[in-house]
Amino acid sequence: MGKILRLKLSIKHTIKVPLMQLKEHLYSVYIVKCNDGSLYTGISNNVAKRISTHNKGKGAKYTRARLPVILMWTNEVGTRSDALKEEYRIKKLSRQNKFKIFN
Numbered sequence: 001m002g003k004i005l006r007l008k009l010s011i012k013h014t015i016k017v018p019l020m021q022l023k024e025h026l027y028s029v030y031i032v033k034c035n036d037g038s039l040y041t042g043i044s045n046n047v048a049k050r051i052s053t054h055n056k057g058k059g060a061k062y063t064r065a066r067l068p069v070i071l072m073w074t075n076e077v078g079t080r081s082d083a084l085k086e087e088y089r090i091k092k093l094s095r096q097n098k099f100k101i102f103n
Contacts, residue, residue, distance in 0.1 A: 027083035029090060030074040031098060034066035039098055041090045043083040047074050073102035 028047050032040050032054065040063055044050035053059045054069045063069050077083045090098065 028076045029086045032069040
């Protein structure tokens with residue numbers, strides 16, 4: 001069995017959560033480079049699986065016509081809300097500034 005994380009909910013209640021289960025709820029922001037040289041930014045709670053989905057042509061509509069994609073950068077940010085905010089911030093950056101993130 002994997003590692004267990006004890007979460008104290010209150011003075012009387014403590015729960016045990018498998019660390020792998022908790023890890024699945026952490027979201028990451030990622031940037032991939034498409035075959036045409038363009039960059040795509042997205043979020044996922046399992047980046048490896050998401051990249052695989054993109055490369056099978058079943059991911060975002062934008063990447064389907066620009067296969068294969070290569071993972072350039074990823075950053076674990078926590079909640080889905082935090083990931084969406086970070087994704088929005090990155091999408092507003094210029095191409096040059098996006099390259100600065102992972103170079």
